[in-house]
Amino acid sequence: MDELPRTVDVVVIGGGPVGENAAARAVRGGLRTVLVEHERLGGECSYWACVPSKALLRPGNALAAARRVPGVPSDGRIDEHAVFARRDAFVSHWDDGGQLEWAEGAGVTIVRGRARLSGEREVTVNGGAVLRATQAVVVCTGSAPVIPDVEGLADVPVWTSRDATSASRVPESLAVLGGGVVGVEMAQAWARLGARVDLLVRGDRLLARMPRFAGEAVAEGLRADGVRVRLGVDAQRVSVVGEGVRIDLDGGEPVTAERLLVATGRRPATTDLGVEQVGLTPGRPLAVDDTGLVSGVDGRWLYAAGDVTGRAPVTHQGKYAARVVGDVVAARARGEQVCPEPWTHHAATADHHAVTQVVFTDPEVATVGLAEPAEPAHRAVELDIAVSGSSLHADGYEGRARLVVDTDREVVLGATFVGQDVAELLHAATIAVVGQVPLRRLWHAVPAFPTISEVWLRLLEEYGL
Numbered sequence: 001m002d003e004l005p006r007t008v009d010v011v012v013i014g015g016g017p018v019g020e021n022a023a024a025r026a027v028r029g030g031l032r033t034v035l036v037e038h039e040r041l042g043g044e045c046s047y048w049a050c051v052p053s054k055a056l057l058r059p060g061n062a063l064a065a066a067r068r069v070p071g072v073p074s075d076g077r078i079d080e081h082a083v084f085a086r087r088d089a090f091v092s093h094w095d096d097g098g099q100l101e102w103a104e105g106a107g108v109t110i111v112r113g114r115a116r117l118s119g120e121r122e123v124t125v126n127g128g129a130v131l132r133a134t135q136a137v138v139v140c141t142g143s144a145p146v147i148p149d150v151e152g153l154a155d156v157p158v159w160t161s162r163d164a165t166s167a168s169r170v171p172e173s174l175a176v177l178g179g180g181v182v183g184v185e186m187a188q189a190w191a192r193l194g195a196r197v198d199l200l201v202r203g204d205r206l207l208a209r210m211p212r213f214a215g216e217a218v219a220e221g222l223r224a225d226g227v228r229v230r231l232g233v234d235a236q237r238v239s240v241v242g243e244g245v246r247i248d249l250d251g252g253e254p255v256t257a258e259r260l261l262v263a264t265g266r267r268p269a270t271t272d273l274g275v276e277q278v279g280l281t282p283g284r285p286l287a288v289d290d291t292g293l294v295s296g297v298d299g300r301w302l303y304a305a306g307d308v309t310g311r312a313p314v315t316h317q318g319k320y321a322a323r324v325v326g327d328v329v330a331a332r333a334r335g336e337q338v339c340p341e342p343w344t345h346h347a348a349t350a351d352h353h354a355v356t357q358v359v360f361t362d363p364e365v366a367t368v369g370l371a372e373p374a375e376p377a378h379r380a381v382e383l384d385i386a387v388s389g390s391s392l393h394a395d396g397y398e399g400r401a402r403l404v405v406d407t408d409r410e411v412v413l414g415a416t417f418v419g420q421d422v423a424e425l426l427h428a429a430t431i432a433v434v435g436q437v438p439l440r441r442l443w444h445a446v447p448a449f450p451t452i453s454e455v456w457l458r459l460l461e462e463y464g465l
């Protein structure tokens with residue numbers, strides 16, 4: 001720390017994907033920028049979330065895809081050692097040296113340590129060195145798992161998503177608490193690696209924020225892999241039994257498993273961050289406007305992006321918000337007027353209208369924008385994915401697609417696709433939503449034959465074109 005500048009233009013707290021992007025963008029705007037990270041550069045996403053979870057899911061999805069195409073050798077079993085080795089390579093063996101090199105190459109100064117806000121434009125690292133920011137402090141501290149208040153849960157060893165993405169031995173049995181995205185992805189990954197999996201879900205469906213047909217299709221996919229999907233069960237008590245854990249359920253028989261994964265959501269990481277020093281409440285998300293400026297703090301110096309804002313907790317939306325923040329801070333430093341009109345360079349407008357997400361299960365779920373009609377003028381146009389492209393892609397292909405259409409303006413407000421390999425359909429839908437492309441113009445976007453995208457033509461016909 002001694003040789004570091006104590007006064008810089010921008011201090012970014014948290015070196016996950018979001019903080020890295022905010023810092024790089026600020027540097028690109030000509031600002032001297034320090035990024036403080038207390039664990040690994042690259043954050044949760046690179047080492048314990050997006051990347052390793054997708055590496056664990058991909059082999060099972062590839063094998064299942066091969067099994068749907070007669071003639072392709074697919075009678076073997078997954079070699080878990082090779083899967084773990086590939087996962088380990090993707091997370092660079094949990095070594096962030098490569099990211100450090102990238103950051104230095106991008107001109108970002110890295111400081112290792114835990115940062116706390118200690119006053120206006122001021123950040124203290126490890127309780128010692130003080131960094132002062134002439135322009136802005138940008139908080140990108142991410143989120144942490146929520147462990148619910150269930151009797152006994154605090155006293156038993158459980159898996160969080162960190163363990164579920166980094167383990168290198170397949171447990172004989174795994175109970176998963178929570179039917180959200182982490183729950184369904186990890187239930188399938190570990191089932192396909194050979195664990196006996198129970199998925200314990202409080203509500204009556206999986207993926208409750210998505211259209212019902214999405215959760216139902218994923219539940220069917222999980223059941224086909226032997227996962228026992230238990231809907232409408234509430235964990236009452238958790239205790240240690242032998243080498244494993246027992247979960248007593250309201251609404252079902254008790255479940256015993258070698259491991260218990262708690263996948264019941266995440267909360268913004270604003271505790272132990274000194275937010276009370278600037279009049280904010282620890283534990284709450286940092287509410288931001290569309291430029292990333294934190295609400296409730298005077299002086300236009302505190303910004304935030306990513307999971308910590310609670311806005312759209314997926315990596316790509318956080319990085320988008322980070323690019324906006326970096327550019328806004330640089331523009332304001334140059335004395336330019338920032339006009340955050342919707343859809344301009346200085347406003348993260350897509351967070352309100354076009355958040356994208358893919359659930360990487362088999363079947364996949366891909367969503368953008370509105371999942372359900374929200375006003376009388378909105379109409380859901382929905383059908384099975386049954387086109388030449390899909391039937392050639394896999395025997396017995398099953399999928400479903402929904403567009404939410406604004407019938408007054410005749411534009412697409414949202415899309416949901418479920419089925420094998422639908423993730424790559426999503427960007428076309430995103431462009432339709434963001435571009436507010438009239439349906440009558442979309443009619444002229446002719447899907448290539450034979451691709452799964454032919455479903456777009458069927459959807460437009462179903463609408464009435």
Ligand SMILES: Cc1cc2nc3c(=O)[nH]c(=O)nc-3n(C[C@H](O)[C@H](O)[C@H](O)COP(=O)(O)OP(=O)(O)OC[C@H]3O[C@@H](n4cnc5c(N)ncnc54)[C@H](O)[C@@H]3O)c2cc1C
Pocket residue numbers: 013014015016017018019036037038039040041042043044045046048049050051053054113114115116140141142143161165182269272273305306307308313314315316318
């Ligand atoms: C199992 C799992 C799978 C996921 N899969 C996907 C996926 O496939 N696609 C997707 O888009 N999203 C996925 N997500 C969500 C994604 O991981 C997050 O949206 C993303 O990591 C948010 O990035 P971030 O930079 O805001 O936060 P993080 O990645 O959490 O990074 C925050 C960083 O800040 C650091 N930090 C925190 N406090 C301090 C401090 N006081 N001082 C210094 N440093 C600090 C942390 O050490 C961390 O490195 C997944 C999440 C989980 C749990």
Ligand SMILES: NC(=O)c1ccc[n+]([C@@H]2O[C@H](COP(=O)([O-])OP(=O)(O)OC[C@H]3O[C@@H](n4cnc5c(N)ncnc54)[C@H](O)[C@@H]3O)[C@@H](O)[C@H]2O)c1
Pocket residue numbers: 148149177178179180181182183185200201202203207208234235263264265266313314357358359360
């Ligand atoms: N592919 C992806 O984009 C991806 C993958 C994984 C995670 N993520 C993101 O990471 C974050 C965390 O994911 P998550 O699945 O933990 O959260 P989530 O909010 O998606 O799901 C949590 C689930 O747990 C349930 N729950 C809460 N308390 C419970 C309790 N006491 N008992 C039983 N169930 C309970 C909730 O009803 C909810 O269904 C989310 O923002 C998610 O979008 C994204």
